[in-house]
Amino acid sequence: MIVLEPIGVVRGGRDETVDDDWGRSRARIDLDVARFGPDALAGLGDFSHAEVIFVFDRVGDDEIEFGARHPRGRMDWPKVGIFAQRGKNRPNRLGLCTCRIVAVEGTSLIVEGLDAVDGTPVLDIKPAMSGFQPRERLREPPWALEIMQAYW
Amino acid sequence: MIVLEPIGVVRGGRDETVDDDWGRSRARIDLDVARFGPDALAGLGDFSHAEVIFVFDRVGDDEIEFGARHPRGRMDWPKVGIFAQRGKNRPNRLGLCTCRIVAVEGTSLIVEGLDAVDGTPVLDIKPAMSGFQPRERLREPPWALEIMQAYW
Numbered sequence: 001m002i003v004l005e006p007i008g009v010v011r012g013g014r015d016e017t018v019d020d021d022w023g024r025s026r027a028r029i030d031l032d033v034a035r036f037g038p039d040a041l042a043g044l045g046d047f048s049h050a051e052v053i054f055v056f057d058r059v060g061d062d063e064i065e066f067g068a069r070h071p072r073g074r075m076d077w078p079k080v081g082i083f084a085q086r087g088k089n090r091p092n093r094l095g096l097c098t099c100r101i102v103a104v105e106g107t108s109l110i111v112e113g114l115d116a117v118d119g120t121p122v123l124d125i126k127p128a129m130s131g132f133q134p135r136e137r138l139r140e141p142p143w144a145l146e147i148m149q150a151y152w
Numbered sequence: 153m154i155v156l157e158p159i160g161v162v163r164g165g166r167d168e169t170v171d172d173d174w175g176r177s178r179a180r181i182d183l184d185v186a187r188f189g190p191d192a193l194a195g196l197g198d199f200s201h202a203e204v205i206f207v208f209d210r211v212g213d214d215e216i217e218f219g220a221r222h223p224r225g226r227m228d229w230p231k232v233g234i235f236a237q238r239g240k241n242r243p244n245r246l247g248l249c250t251c252r253i254v255a256v257e258g259t260s261l262i263v264e265g266l267d268a269v270d271g272t273p274v275l276d277i278k279p280a281m282s283g284f285q286p287r288e289r290l291r292e293p294p295w296a297l298e299i300m301q302a303y304w
Contacts, residue, residue, distance in 0.1 A: 131300025
């Protein structure tokens with residue numbers, strides 16, 4: 001077992017776990033000030049984007065999918081394995097989002113386009129580096145394009 | 153506290169935690185077959201890349217940085233907060249890498265360019281979707297380009 005301690009919490013933004021329209025959502029990630037020095041976010045403002053790993057903590061144990069399902073229950077999309085989709089009802093309930101950095105204010109990070117609701121535990125923040133982006137053009141099935149059409 | 157159970161393990165690839173030359177490293181991620189159905193990876197082969205979240209499990213508790221440091225100890229690079237860099241000595245020790253999918257073989261995923269060593273616990277696998285890539289051009293400081301020059 002891997003025991004992790006949230007490094008901080010999402011504050012503000014939306015309070016509903018909805019599927020779409022996350023692009024303009026603005027929120028704050030407040031680091032746990034008892035554990036981190038004032039310099040834990042130093043220099044992050046030199047990056048335009050951050051990758052945030054968080055926990056879909058509103059998903060109950062009995063809602064987790066271990067095999068395959070239709071993304072969003074859409075029967076017109078193929079039934080694919082839980083690791084071939086990004087839905088929240090997944091083992092370990094980890095969310096991952098690249099969002100825009102609006103500002104760094106001490107131990108708080110203001111972001112835009114983070115698809116996590118108010119109160120979400122955050123496990124890590126990494127700067128988005130161009131060298132860590134995919135090094136080839138992405139190939140993906142049609143449903144993966146359709147599912148993102150109204151997401152941001 | 154957040155308690156997670158690895159979904160699988162990295163097998164093969166490299167056995168040394170080195171800084172550079174990960175691009176051609178080929179490895180397998182074996183899902184924990186006791187927990188996952190044969191269809192947990194179904195459809196992942198329709199994607200060219202996957203995002204893998206793993207644990208830098210060789211990093212000791214006393215090696216974790218909670219404030220700021222020079223990336224790779226390079227004094228010619230600025231001292232930045234641990235969340236403004238991607239080094240492994242970070243709180244929660246989470247690694248994140250977008251790698252190429254070579255093949256899906258039942259409950260095993262063969263990947264190329266995953267910067268995790270043999271035996272690394274894997275917490276999640278997500279398909280890399282174009283809709284989840286940064287929606288604007290990335291801005292980053294010069295050291296972030298330099299540190300990636302020999303990485304892949």
